[in-house]
Amino acid sequence: MTAVPALFRGLFDDAAVFPPGDMPLPEAVPAHRAHRAAWYAEAVGPFLCGAGRLAELTALDLSGVPVVLVLPSGVAQLGPALAARPSEVDLVSVEVAATTPVREVVAALDGQLPEGVTAAVEIPRDGGGLARSLDALAGTPYRAKFRTGGLSSEAFPTEAELAAFVTGCAERGLPYKCTAGLHNAVRHTDPATGFEHHGFLNVLLAAGEPERAGELLAERSGKALASAATDLTAVQIARIRGSFTAFGTCSIVEPLADLAELGLLETPLENR
Template structure:
């Protein structure tokens, strides 16, 4: 068995992988609690693993009302953005309401450091056109289409639209009902379709844990984020589905340790991040599998 990574070092495979979705289901942490918790994550030894704070357009008012970080020099500017002395809050704007929500949401998010936009839409071409028209050029974006539109020939059509744009795809890997979780073949079709086109993507929901498993309370079949990372390098659908179906954590950890630097680059150029309402869970899973070595205690459960 390979030695664990150096204490406090976040391996390249996991850097920026965990977008903080604490205010979304099933966590549903109040914004006033989630922001201080996010600041703790961003100041911790594992900060390199943590992406932006995800917030829906309808909660930007709550976000603006959160007091600045303690110790900030000069307090806060309008919108609750810290001045010199505290790291600014990087916000990922989540827009489930579609293209019509984009313009007002961008205006409301102006006081924040906008790390990205995630736009749900029923039409990929329309979403791309609106992003082209309204999004500042330095702000990245991801487009999420309903899963029913990504089945059969619909998947190829959507991915072909996105591959000719500067935007990532976004795929929903779980939710609050069993039907929200795609099986391994459906997810493999998406992953390999993106891999064949060189199209980057992010995932959301249901990926808190490293390894595929059945939730003992709900009975839902959850994909593991290690499974998805390893499947991201596959261009063959059957091969990707087999990786997604693996339930042996030690086997997945062994495969991760065997990755070359080039493979890690290919994987993370494809699978860029996923939203998780817990930062503690994925870190704890990585530590338990010997893929992360902690110099300090890991964070407590934050859901």
């Protein structure tokens, strides 16, 4: 029997080198390898690295480390990053901020992305272009990406904003990932900052019932969310994970601890 339930397998992309974690690369890569050898390895996604730090990877042992390149400045970074990629980097995907119209990003990905490498396009939160951006991605091989937090309160979308993204993707059959601010399973107010954090368990359930996305994203009862997650069928779980594929987190351990506390993940006896 696997230690990680299907609902959470491959859900946590390792963004340890990004804020607020900011782990140095020489520490983050060995830590990622340890995650991939741990009892919870099935929950761990690839290692995320900014395209500007490619050269730093060459001095590190990358065996068994699938890498995602993050291009915060847009698709103009893609060609140079691919050209500079060290041969030892196992590039599995790129994540591109849509600093230009999404249709232009899609065209560049179509023309430059190596075979076997996937991509996610970060949709801008411009208030009025969501439908247009999602339309441009619909029918392509690429996922949407949505920012769900950051270092300021403005970086966190409202429940309505995130619900519009979730339902918009569902209407178009468009898979997506999220990034930032989702370290915890349940929606909450951070007592230190006052920021309103979305919960990754809320997002998972909203992906399964997009018509109730607003309601599910607003739920603050861990007991209620855990009960709903426990009742999911295998078919429902497959549909959820076909939509909400992953999220970037600077901590792998923190979301796992939340799931254990909610009774959704059982830590093996030898690891307690």
